[in-house]
Amino acid sequence: RQPKKMDSLRRHNNAARGGNRNNNRYGNQRYNNQNDNTSFHDTFYSNAEKYQRKINRKNKRKKGRKNGINNASADEDKIVTLPNIPSISVNKLADLLRIKRSKVNEICADLDLTTDSSDENAMIEMEMANLICEELGFDVQLSDDEDMDGMDGYSHVDRPLVISIMGHVDHGKTTLLDALRERANHALGSVAGSEAGGITQTITAFQLPIDNSTKQDDDLDTEHLLTVLDTPGHAAFSEMRRVCQSASDLVILCVDINQGVADQTKEILTYLKDTECEFIVALTKCDLVAGGERQREVLRNKVESQLAEEDIMTENYGGDVQVVFVSAMTGEGLDNLISTTDFYKENTKPHEKCATVLNSSSGSGGGKILSVVCHQEINVGDVFVLESQLTSTKKLGRIRALLPQNTKSAKLTKKDELQSAEPSLPVSILSEVEGAMTGDILKIIDDEDTARDIVEKHNDLVTFGEYTASEDGGDNSEDGAVPIIPLLLKSPTSASLAALKKAVLTLQENNCDVFKFQIIQSEVGDAITQKEQMMLKESNGLFLGFDMNVPKKLLRNHPNSHQVLHNDIIYHLLDEVKRSLAKNYLPQVTEQNITGTAKIQQIFEITSTCDKTKKKVNVKIAGCAVLNGSLNQQHLFRIVRKNDHVTSESVGASNEKSFQCASLRRVKDIVQIVKSGEECGLQLEDYDSYQVGDMIECFEILEKDVELL
Numbered sequence: 001r002q003p004k005k006m007d008s009l010r011r012h013n014n015a016a017r018g019g020n021r022n023n024n025r026y027g028n029q030r031y032n033n034q035n036d037n038t039s040f041h042d043t044f045y046s047n048a049e050k051y052q053r054k055i056n057r058k059n060k061r062k063k064g065r066k067n068g069i070n071n072a073s074a075d076e077d078k079i080v081t082l083p084n085i086p087s088i089s090v091n092k093l094a095d096l097l098r099i100k101r102s103k104v105n106e107i108c109a110d111l112d113l114t115t116d117s118s119d120e121n122a123m124i125e126m127e128m129a130n131l132i133c134e135e136l137g138f139d140v141q142l143s144d145d146e147d148m149d150g151m152d153g154y155s156h157v158d159r160p161l162v163i164s165i166m167g168h169v170d171h172g173k174t175t176l177l178d179a180l181r182e183r184a185n186h187a188l189g190s191v192a193g194s195e196a197g198g199i200t201q202t203i204t205a206f207q208l209p210i211d212n213s214t215k216q217d218d219d220l221d222t223e224h225l226l227t228v229l230d231t232p233g234h235a236a237f238s239e240m241r242r243v244c245q246s247a248s249d250l251v252i253l254c255v256d257i258n259q260g261v262a263d264q265t266k267e268i269l270t271y272l273k274d275t276e277c278e279f280i281v282a283l284t285k286c287d288l289v290a291g292g293e294r295q296r297e298v299l300r301n302k303v304e305s306q307l308a309e310e311d312i313m314t315e316n317y318g319g320d321v322q323v324v325f326v327s328a329m330t331g332e333g334l335d336n337l338i339s340t341t342d343f344y345k346e347n348t349k350p351h352e353k354c355a356t357v358l359n360s361s362s363g364s365g366g367g368k369i370l371s372v373v374c375h376q377e378i379n380v381g382d383v384f385v386l387e388s389q390l391t392s393t394k395k396l397g398r399i400r401a402l403l404p405q406n407t408k409s410a411k412l413t414k415k416d417e418l419q420s421a422e423p424s425l426p427v428s429i430l431s432e433v434e435g436a437m438t439g440d441i442l443k444i445i446d447d448e449d450t451a452r453d454i455v456e457k458h459n460d461l462v463t464f465g466e467y468t469a470s471e472d473g474g475d476n477s478e479d480g481a482v483p484i485i486p487l488l489l490k491s492p493t494s495a496s497l498a499a500l501k502k503a504v505l506t507l508q509e510n511n512c513d514v515f516k517f518q519i520i521q522s523e524v525g526d527a528i529t530q531k532e533q534m535m536l537k538e539s540n541g542l543f544l545g546f547d548m549n550v551p552k553k554l555l556r557n558h559p560n561s562h563q564v565l566h567n568d569i570i571y572h573l574l575d576e577v578k579r580s581l582a583k584n585y586l587p588q589v590t591e592q593n594i595t596g597t598a599k600i601q602q603i604f605e606i607t608s609t610c611d612k613t614k615k616k617v618n619v620k621i622a623g624c625a626v627l628n629g630s631l632n633q634q635h636l637f638r639i640v641r642k643n644d645h646v647t648s649e650s651v652g653a654s655n656e657k658s659f660q661c662a663s664l665r666r667v668k669d670i671v672q673i674v675k676s677g678e679e680c681g682l683q684l685e686d687y688d689s690y691q692v693g694d695m696i697e698c699f700e701i702l703e704k705d706v707e708l709l
Helices: 008-016 040-066 090-097 101-110 126-135 173-183 235-246 263-275 292-309 334-345 448-459 494-510 530-539 552-557 570-585
Strands: 079-082 087-089 123-125 139-142 161-167 204-211 223-230 250-256 279-284 323-325 355-362 368-374 383-387 394-398 401-404 426-431 441-445 484-491 516-524 542-546 564-567 589-609 616-632 636-641 659-666 673-675 679-684 695-704
Touching: 079 090, 079 126, 087 090, 087 126, 090 101, 090 123, 090 126, 101 126, 123 126, 126 139, 161 173, 161 235, 161 263, 161 334, 173 204, 173 223, 173 250, 173 279, 173 334, 204 426, 223 334, 235 263, 235 355, 235 494, 250 263, 250 334, 279 292, 279 334, 292 323, 323 334, 355 494, 355 516, 383 448, 394 448, 441 448, 484 494, 484 530, 494 516, 494 542, 494 570, 516 530, 530 542, 542 570, 564 570, 589 679, 616 695
Parallel strands: 079 139, 161 223, 161 250, 250 279, 279 323, 484 516, 484 542, 542 564
Antiparallel strands: 087 123, 204 223, 355 368, 355 441, 368 426, 383 394, 383 441, 401 426, 589 616, 589 695, 616 673, 616 679, 636 659, 636 695, 659 679
């Protein structure tokens, strides 16, 4: 498979700087499809000509738009380049021709060509594809690239670039986003200032108008749009980051120049390497570097060295990953960062999926609101199939309304609704579909009958399990097993609910030898219901509400208020869960605290009256000198002989024998405590096998809450 092509001018600029143009960003040898006898001069000008033709086509389209000419009828759009392969899918052909899939099926029917209209991935022979293109008036050219996915050079779609901003916690992602919004005079206020705890915990998506009129570069658009996705950096939100990366054309990876590559940075780099996604490294907080330009370069070299250890090659290391200095506080580097993204705008590709679900929540009227980023044009009334990436099931739905995201109005009116949404636009879809989760794929289907047939056929082949509540309700543990704690999870959005679920399962994994969770409910919502309160009472479990408010009146009236936990910051909620488990659900652990040690120096034998038989008996007394701490009559004692504890077959797994104190005296007086440096006579219950030189340990048993990881 041929890797993604890098822009020719940028590639040869890299070569001029001494970089190895045959090495890609991952340190692997770049595939070279040129003839070995082709000179560098010929290759350079061949690629430059292709790049110039692409720019010329773009300028013609712009000119046509200004003159009111429909691009679909322009001569340059009547040429289509098909991959040189035996067959192609109907969806892929429709994307290349920029028409609907139903139109391809209609032409196939007119030409008496057999296709399965219900199969989304139906394949047709390349000869059939040529006939369809000729019927639509296209001139067909065959590409030398045999890879269907290698569409960089001939399937460009003129749409806004979708960019995800990612990075470790507190590496300046949201502050950078606010700086970009301020640069674009965006209507909304600060994102960072509106977040609980000052950290990102959900996906934020919106479009920014980018003005490059100050740049003296004829190849750049003077004004265009960027779709930006802001992602959380906490470890619990890894699924959100993966979804945003899959929905993006480009990732801006924020790395704090002072802290370098951190844990979540490495996790993101793993995603990027696995998917071969384009990305730029933004070195943030450059204004905090003391020492000027020289110190900046030192820190940059340190970060690039850390990236190289993760098999990420920057331009200075012979790769093609670009590194940009950025300061969100001073605005330094923002123009350079935007200009760098313009190189990737020419490589925006069509998507087979129509939209990716970023979030879902319940609407006030009972419907469901899906926050999506569009990859194709969608319209009100379209029928869609929602493909779950978690359960591999499919669901049928219809777009009832389209709403703009991130508006300033608290309540949207009919005037705010959209009739259609273009590619790369983040919108909210009002629909009746249930159970949509972050990462689900939305595909538009021509008619409802076809969509229902697709859903039914697919779901008949899929089986999946569900969590059910335990039948016994009260007793949550088995003999010899760890306690099982029932859980009810709730959050206003599907993304935050998925993050909460992952966090509690990680907590269980870290403490699998102490307890287990049983998730009896996991729902999207913003309030605890009467049914959930009954389930909580019957199961004796925990209710966890993330990013939602629980009325104080409910907590006051609830008989077991410790069962209801809620917080709008996820790691604070996890801390509360640990405390509640340790205090209310898990048995306390015991530990021995040694309070004093003594050494037996002499053994006495005296006559005493037995309390039980009232007869005279001989008993042995150990004459001891207290070496450390103190001996307390209320504590327990054990004997250490030749560095080994005196054992008994009837005591515990370690067989260590502990004894209670029968008598503790100083001279003839009975005392409670003997301190260090003093001598005493000690008599232990049920033990008289003392030996001179034995060590006596006095200890107490303490109970404390278990510490969870």
